[in-house]
Amino acid sequence: MSPTAHVVGAGIAGLSAAIRLAEAGHKVALYEAAPAAGGRCRSYYDQALDLVIDNGNHLLLSGNTAALDYLGRIGSLASLHGPDTTVFDFADLASGERWRLRPNAGRIPWWLLASTRRVPRTAPWQYLSALRLLRAPPTATVPEIISCAGALYERLWRPILLAGLNTEPREASATLAAAILRETLAAGGGACRPLVALQGLSKTYVEPALEFLSARNVAIRFGMRLYRIAFEKDRAVELEFGSEREKLASDDVLIIAVPPWVAKDLLPGLEAPDAFRAIMNAHFRMKPPRGHPVITATLGGLTEWLFAYPEHLSVTISSADALLGRPREKLAAEIWGEVAALTDLSAKLPPWQIVKERRATFAATPAQDAKRPPVGTRWRNVMLAGDWTQTGLPATIEGAVRSGYGAASLILGTPCDMPQLRKIPSGAK
Ligand SMILES: Cc1cc2nc3c(=O)[nH]c(=O)nc-3n(C[C@H](O)[C@H](O)[C@H](O)COP(=O)(O)OP(=O)(O)OC[C@H]3O[C@@H](n4cnc5c(N)ncnc54)[C@H](O)[C@@H]3O)c2cc1C
Secondary structure (H helix, E strand, C coil): CCCEEECCCCCHHHHHHHHHHHHCCCCEECCCCCEEEECCCCCCEEECCCCECCCCCCCCCCCCHHHHHHHHHCCCCEEEECCCCEEEEEECCHHHHHEEECCCCCCHHHHHCCCCCCCCCHHHHHHHHHHHHHHCCCCCCCHHHHCCCCHHHHHHHHHHHHHHHCCCHHHEEEEHHHHHHHHHHHHHHHHHCCCEEEHHHHHHHHHHHHHHHHHCCEEEECCCCCCCCEEECCCEEEECCCCEEEECEEEEEEECCHHHHHHHHHHCCCCCCCCEEEEEEEECCCCCCCCCCCCCCEEECCCEEEEECCCECCCCEECCCCCCCCCCHHHHHHHHHHHHHCCCCCCCCCEEEEEEEEEEECCCCHHHHHCCCCEEEECCCCCCCCCCCCCCCCCHHHHHHHHHHHHHHHHHCCCCCHHHHHHHHCCCC
């Protein structure tokens, strides 16, 4: 019998590993605790809105090469939407100012010379100081490397880094901030085109992956929560899902693609991030005005990013832990007031929903980054995948895909076919 790769967790990392293994002809068994796949990147039917919405708005950039590769393989690249060239609309609720950030496509940033393309009241040379992040040591925080004050910080670096790191940049890892910079603005505007799954996350990232797997005879088993792994010497030998048990054959492998707190319970002695940051999304059932940009970066209020979907408007607030205790009704009213001001829509509150993801991502601090484990573990047939493993990136779809691909290529014994993946340490003995 051919060996089986048992993949536990059908979030983006587990799905990425499963599709790479299945397309290489490897036998795959995929287990998911929840009744649906997608993990932190999924859609669901919301009764209050009578709409299918996403657990949270997810932004991809054209430089997220592994994520785009994943979407290409499962055939859903065309379901991403965004402007034809790199444009970010900004609005400042406090001052009423609006501007558009328009980096040119190439690596040489001549856009900085055009005042209509850069942040108002900033000078071209000020942008260059961010390059210092690229040489920051792993223990450094952002303010130890660049100034966290002034118009450029408040109007560009803070919104970008806060969104990418889901951690207040003043406490965040300079190395992880550098990873964002390196793969976005420093790579040229061509790597920064914003892309949004307007028909929903599940239709773009999850359902096509399940179809891809089913066409290769990989069935996903829902409601399969892994409670315990039995080990013998340096191998995992049995999986315990409640009353069901699954024995692993001698050459079977196991990919643990669950969140870090679950992985720590399953794998004794595993070091993994243990501090997290929340993300809050406010969804409103209201069609956006015609021609409204798909995303708007917003300053001077609670709203940080406004997403315009065909049937609803939706706001993302990162590192939102301080808001978790605030009454939902008050939050909805305050945020809608901001959205109405941004869109010129009526101030009357439409049907709404507030979704709070308490442990949305690990806290992107130097201390937490240092706790991220490599793909390989001390058990020779057990690998890890997840946005919290050592991907070199903050917790993102791109990181989740890279981790899944990394685990799959370790199992297949094939060299990673994407240059970024070669930088992921395998930890394999
Ligand atoms: C609100 C929000 C907004 C975000 N915005 C963005 C964004 O704009 N851009 C971006 O790139 N990223 C964004 N992210 C991050 C992105 O969603 C994650 O990085 C990515 O989805 C992580 O995938 P994963 O597979 O590593 O983990 P998960 O999605 O957590 O998957 C783990 C899976 O394991 C399952 N599981 C757990 N325990 C068990 C068990 N014992 N047995 C079996 N299965 C189990 C879970 O149900 C889940 O399906 C956002 C995240 C959130 C929450």
